[in-house]
């Protein structure tokens with residue numbers, strides 16, 4: 001997925017821990033139209049692994065980037081209505 | 083409708099399920115379910131539906147809490163002896179979840195009030211303890227074409243079935259009319275293991291949630307029989323009966339009727 005991609009929605013869930021990280025990301029994805037893109041900013045290490053895995057299981061496309069030691073960015077493109 | 087932060091926390095284990103999600107949770111919060119009876123079955127059904135965030139629960143019961151109820155009717159308690167069961171259930175369920183509005187209906191169902199009482203609800207749950215009510219509830223749901231989740235318990239055995247009128251069987255497809263009172267167990271024989279309604283009511287609540295969410299299969303055209311002593315679950319197929327006196331091709335029952343009371347009540 002290209003980094004220059006236009007983002008339709010952004011959520012900042014720094015400070016949240018599992019499972020609320022996934023709960024928030026999932027609710028944000030539900031609000032997207034198919035084809036739209038969400039950027040998630042987070043600082044809970046476990047979630048940087050788990051959110052992409054669960055989203056992929058739900059059929060969404062994504063990429064993860066570590067921004068610094070404690071921050072990650074996940075880009076989720078909604079591929080299917082779930 | 084937007085979920086509040088508190089609701090996102092309360093229902094987080096629903097929201098992360100693919101089959102529920104925020105969308106499904108909003109469906110639950112907007113759903114209206116009527117529970118007939120706040121007894122052995124009605125208590126666990128209402129308890130779990132309230133916990134799940136089903137937004138409106140009507141509870142029909144004209145009895146008061148008695149000591150012998152407390153061995154199985156878990157929404158009531160020792161301090162509430164003598165209180166209306168519908169009112170006691172309201173206090174318990176609203177204390178569990180303030181998102182839920184519980185409407186206590188302290189009346190006995192009859193052919194004169196049943197259609198009016200059922201009309202505004204999406205789904206009816208039968209947790210009644212007697213045959214006249216069971217048949218009246220079935221007939222009213224057929225006439226109103228409303229989904230009905232039916233449950234029954236006796237001794238160590240329970241039954242659950244989901245009736246989708248004209249899209250599956252109804253109670254009369256299986257048993258055309260109530261057994262004569264003499265063939266029903268007498269009060270001395272009508273014991274029930276206290277936990278049994280918890281299992282059966284849990285299954286009924288599950289059926290209700292699936293109907294609201296539109297997920298999975300329900301017990302349509304099926305009677306599920308649970309035996310607590312053998313730990314057996316048996317699914318009996320109950321096809322729709324073309325000769326059914328109410329939902330068949332040439333129905334003989336075209337208006338509601340009240341059967342005599344006089345059966346032992348054991349719910």
Ligand SMILES: [Zn+2]
Pocket residue numbers: 251252253254255256323326327328329330
């Ligand atoms: Zn029928």
